[in-house]
Amino acid sequence: MPFRSVKEQLDVIKRNTVEIIPEEELEKKLEKSLKENKPLIVKLGCDPSRPDLHIGHGVVLQKLRDFQDLGHKVILIIGDFTAMIGDPSGKNKTRPPLTIEETKVNGKTYFDQASKILSEKNLEIRYNSEWLGNMTFSDVIKLASKYTVAQILERDDFEKRMESKTPISLHELLYPLSQAMDSVAISSDVEIGGTDQKFNLLVGRAIQEAYGQESQCIVTCELLEGTDGVEKMSKSLNNAICFTDSPKDIFGKSMSIPDALIYKYFTLGAMLSFEELTEIKKQLEDPSINPRNLKVRLGYELVKKYYDEESANYAQHEFETIFVKKEVPDDIPEFKLDAKEVKLVTLIKEANMASTSSEAIRLIKQGGVTIDGRKITDDKFVIKPEKDFVLKVGKRKFLKVLV
């Protein structure tokens, strides 16, 4: 398949990226690829210890997709072997290592989710245990000799951990090197990652060179803040909009982001076209337009991107019903009640509306529980239902109880 001109390709590649290092080299690679009609090898490393993808990952995956659409070959590396080390980034703590089996399962999950964005064309998946698992100790020593302690310790995470006196295990220092080895193994031309991966990606360049290869170019993408607006998006920080979230959740979570983040989410999350973004920007600056309405649009666009238009409409409708009109949504889970009478606490717990009875009691006492819209604050309340009823626990848990 014919490639587009270098300039056109660069335009696509540059969109929503932070840095291309070094840009001239990428240009040369693209020229060469065009001349020889040979696709570039584009690498993305995936961490199977955290298989829950969120829209922050979406930014990077979309970039990968761009490369696919430009006709290049994308290799997704499932870091099943490196997961046994645990990437020291993100959390300033040593991560619990995973077994190879766990990482295999997670890798599959990762891929399933990633295919919401990636195309099947021009895609290859490799597990890095394939080559890292076969390295002998002397191979490791050879690899380790290519980089210095001072260079490794330059990495931001390590520096911070040294400062705060949190432990760094020796094997964690090897993480950037093993990731670099992946680049050597597949002779990647380009590696993509979030800006937090910059260090690792650069190590890849150095190690490839040390192994007699041409260095990869690196393309970094912006990180998306989580719904709290402060920390970067991460499942463990509970501020992530995940690929696997229900349309309802994606919508609701979008509504909960701070106003300042609206534009960024439209750009990086929903990835609207340039024209649409300009329009959004204009609306954001217009004081007569309620930012809430833009968030409604955002929620809609995100659901549309990750599900479809119908789900988006539905999620929006549900949100309006529950939170604006404060009504019961159309579609709520059902629970068949067998007994003639039951304590409310028991029912809440058994229907999984609360995880413990203490929690159920708390919810009742705090006025968070209603039956058919009637607030129940007596924690000893016993239900003797004659007909079906709707139980509401907290803000957004509904249950239709069938008698």
Added chain:
RNA sequence: GGGUAGGUAGCGAAGCGGUUAAACGCAUCAGACUGUAAAUCUGACGGCUUAUGCCUUCGGAGGUUCGAAUCCUUCCCUACCCA
């Protein structure tokens, strides 16, 4: 190898023999309010079918005591300084 400081609930961090299920902050959840699952304010925040009751928690295991997160012994783990 020598020394010092530590390991407390989801996280951070007080407490250092009794009224301590354990201050405080963050996170979480609920209520009020609203433009929203935003912000703010208020409250809850170990478990038990609910009890001025019982059970389980302060790195692990023992011990002293009427009583231990707090004292002792021992083991495990971490950081820092010196070598």
